[in-house]
Amino acid sequence: GAPNTPVVKAGDLVAKGQIIATGDKFMNCPVHSSVSGKVKKLQNCLVTGNQEVPCIIIEADDENRTQFMEPIDPFTSDFNVAIARIKDAGIVGMGGASFPAHVKLNPPADKKIEYVLINAAECEPLLHHNIDQIVDNTDMTIRGLKYVMEICGAEKGIFAIKAKNEKAVDALVEGCKNDNSLDIHLLPDIYPMGEERAVIREVLGILLQPTDLPSKADAVVINVETLLRVAEAIELKKPCFSKNVTVVGKLNGGTDPHVFMDVPVGTSVKELIEMSGGIDGDY
Numbered sequence: 147g148a149p150n151t152p153v154v155k156a157g158d159l160v161a162k163g164q165i166i167a168t169g170d171k172f173m174n175c176p177v178h179s180s181v182s183g184k185v186k187k188l189q190n191c192l193v194t195g196n197q198e199v200p201c202i203i204i205e206a207d208d209e210n211r212t213q214f215m216e217p218i219d220p221f222t223s224d225f226n227v228a229i230a231r232i233k234d235a236g237i238v239g240m241g242g243a244s245f246p247a248h249v250k251l252n253p254p255a256d257k258k259i260e261y262v263l264i265n266a267a268e269c270e271p272l273l274h275h276n277i278d279q280i281v282d283n284t285d286m287t288i289r290g291l292k293y294v295m296e297i298c299g300a301e302k303g304i305f306a307i308k309a310k311n312e313k314a315v316d317a318l319v320e321g322c323k324n325d326n327s328l329d330i331h332l333l334p335d336i337y338p339m340g341e342e343r344a345v346i347r348e349v350l351g352i353l354l355q356p357t358d359l360p361s362k363a364d365a366v367v368i369n370v371e372t373l374l375r376v377a378e379a380i381e382l383k384k385p386c387f388s389k390n391v392t393v394v395g396k397l398n399g400g401t402d403p404h405v406f407m408d409v410p411v412g413t414s415v416k417e418l419i420e421m422s423g424g425i426d427g428d429y
Contacts, residue, residue, distance in 0.1 A: 147238070147246045148173040152202055158185045161211035163385045165236075166202050175246040176236045180387035180410035181206035204412070214383040220293045228297045235379035237386045241265060241340065241369030247376070250368070251298045253361045260364040262300045263349055264291060264373060266307040266314070267333055269340025274403040275390040276370045280307070280314040283374060284321045286381075288328070290373030293380055295327070298366055304329045305370075306345045342367040387411050393422040 150167035154160060160179045168176035183206040191201040215235065220228045233248035253259055268276050280287055291303045305318050309332040322328040331349045333339055343354045345367055352363040360367050371390055378384040388408040404422040419425060 147171075147175045147244075147249075150174060150177055152188055152200070154185050154202065156185050156187050159183070160185060160204060161213035163215075163387060164213040165385075166204075173246055173249060175233065175238055175248070176385075177202075177411075178236050178385040178387040179204060180412055182209050182211040183207045215379070215385065217383055218380060220296050220380055225297070231379055232297070232376065235375070235385045237372065237375045237379060239369055240371035240375060240389065241269075247368075247372060250366060251294065253298070253366070257361040258364060259298045259300045259361065259366055260302060261350065261366070262291065262295050262298065262303045263342075263345055263360075263365055263367045264303065264305045264370050265340055265342065265345050265367055266305055266311075266370040267340040267345065268308070268311075269338050271337065272394040272403060273392045274394075275392045275405045275407070277307075277311045277314045278405050279371060279374060279390060279407070280311075281317050284317040286377045287370060287373050288318075288321045288325075289381070290375075290377035291328070293376050294366075294368060294373060300366065302327055302329065304331050304349055306331050306333055306349050308333045308335050308339065310335050391418060393418050395425075 148169055148171040150169045152167045154166045160166060160183060162179055162182045164179045165176045166179050168174060181204055183204045186203045186205050188200065188202055190198045192198055218227060218231050229248050229252050232251060237247040238244040239247065266276050266280060268274065295303050307315060307330065309315065315330065318330050322330060333348055338344065342360055346360060346363050346365055347353055350363055350365065354362060375386045379386065388410050391406045391409050392403045394403040406418060
């Protein structure tokens with residue numbers, strides 16, 4: 147998206163869910179505080195991708211103050227109200243690209259979206275948090291899909307998930323069994339299955355060129371965790387300020403995945419590695 151501008155300063159008290167940076171461009175997506183606390187300073191920090199970017203440093207307190215949004219009903223609200231809720235909640239693609247969801251769900255006027263394809267491929271072989279979410283929170287994930295289908299006018303929602311994830315597949319089969327607008331497509335266990343054009347090819351049989359957008363296939367491809375964040379924004383009035391994360395590798399003598407749900411944005415990777423048992427060996 148477009149760069150944001152901070153709307154807080156050092157010394158300000160902030161609540162969890164409060165907007166701390168935003169902008170007025172179409173591609174802007176506001177950033178919300180993931181904790182309640184005090185703004186300590188604004189400074190450049192090294193982040194993912196080895197980039198130095200402006201950051202807001204917040205010292206958390208134990209008061210857990212919240213500042214959430216007003217309720218809406220996407221099935222009765224005007225399209226612009228529903229899209230505004232997605233933007234105001236700061237929802238971006240949770241599969242890694244972080245593309246603003248309000249832009250993805252608002253295709254050009256000459257494009258009719260027929261399909262919402264849910265990317266549950268867990269592209270990297272050792273990831274597991276999308277699959278755990280489906281098993282542990284099936285109903286809310288499916289409701290998130292129904293909200294997205296209503297917002298972009300799609301008639302069909304299809305979960306794309308690898309057949310090897312049998313427990314998650316069974317949960318989806320049970321959750322979708324009474325809704326003819328929902329379907330499940332079992333993917334092969336190949337890499338890199340999670341790229342959105344690969345998902346479209348496997349599910350719809352349409353081969354897109356590298357420069358083509360999914361809308362050329364009358365489709366939107368959305369990550370399974372993004373559905374959950376949409377449902378939270380609508381049902382719980384909660385902005386998007388946390389992320390599900392898998393930490394895996396030669397940690398503490400093992401290779402089992404450590405799955406962390408709702409990690410506050412701003413948490414350091416170092417902390418997650420330490421919570422997983424630390425690194426076994428040199429790095």
